[in-house]
Amino acid sequence: MVERGTFIAFEGGEGTGKSTQARLLVAALAERGFDVVATREPGGTPGAEAIRTLLLAPPGDGWYPRAEALLFAAARSDHVDRLILPALERGAWVISDRFVDSSRAYQGGAGGLGDETIVALHQLGSGGVRPDCTVLVDVDAGTVSARLAQRDGGDSDAIGGRDAAYHAQVAASFRALAQGDPGAFRVVDGNGTPEEVHSRVLQALGHMLEPAA
Ligand code: TYD
Numbered sequence: 001m002v003e004r005g006t007f008i009a010f011e012g013g014e015g016t017g018k019s020t021q022a023r024l025l026v027a028a029l030a031e032r033g034f035d036v037v038a039t040r041e042p043g044g045t046p047g048a049e050a051i052r053t054l055l056l057a058p059p060g061d062g063w064y065p066r067a068e069a070l071l072f073a074a075a076r077s078d079h080v081d082r083l084i085l086p087a088l089e090r091g092a093w094v095i096s097d098r099f100v101d102s103s104r105a106y107q108g109g110a111g112g113l114g115d116e117t118i119v120a121l122h123q124l125g126s127g128g129v130r131p132d133c134t135v136l137v138d139v140d141a142g143t144v145s146a147r148l149a150q151r152d153g154g155d156s157d158a159i160g161g162r163d164a165a166y167h168a169q170v171a172a173s174f175r176a177l178a179q180g181d182p183g184a185f186r187v188v189d190g191n192g193t194p195e196e197v198h199s200r201v202l203q204a205l206g207h208m209l210e211p212a213a
Contacts (some may be wrong), residue, residue: 109173
């Protein structure tokens with residue numbers, strides 16, 4: 001019987017550098033010869049990518065909070081059933097740029113729906129599947145605004161473009177989630193160069209990498 005693979009999600013607010021860190025981890029695992037699948041949310045399958053477009057460039061006046069949360073949960077359901085679970089079943093590593101903890105921080109925390117609602121939606125949509133480890137990339141608020149000004153040049157999507165209070169609430173929610181469940185999260189200091197942060201990520205995941213290496 002093939003041993004189940006390992007599922008790692010990168011989380012954090014906008015401009016924390018988590019996408020770069022997800023890519024660097026994928027490259028490091030591939031270099032060690034592992035079967036590794038790089039994916040992202042919202043997205044990862046054709047259906048979920050179509051929902052991504054609806055979420056980030058919404059038609060009309062945009063979504064109310066409950067519809068937004070349902071769309072994220074629907075995209076995740078397709079992603080979990082068609083990509084994540086089959087990859088884990090064949091023994092692969094799955095590295096996802098965002099997963100359910102984004103819904104908990106954005107829709108549940110900043111969006112005001114509450115954690116219980118998001119957890120219930122996730123149970124319904126995806127059987128409550130959790131990463132083996134969620135890496136929360138945590139960066140100073142000042143550094144984030146400087147990076148975002150450079151990256152988006154004031155041209156962000158429907159959720160990234162929400163006001164500073166919303167994003168401060170997202171960051172606070174992520175920290176609270178990590179503090180409340182230290183077994184599920186590793187918090188990594190995202191200040192510094194991508195290489196510096198990458199070595200912190202490897203260190204944080206050392207307990208999972210070693211037996212396989
Ligand atoms: P993306 O361009 O991937 O942003 P980033 O580079 O910051 O990850 O867009 C994803 C946006 O969707 C981002 O603003 C976070 C938001 N989001 C949620 O609000 N809830 C979720 O469950 C997920 C997965 C993402």
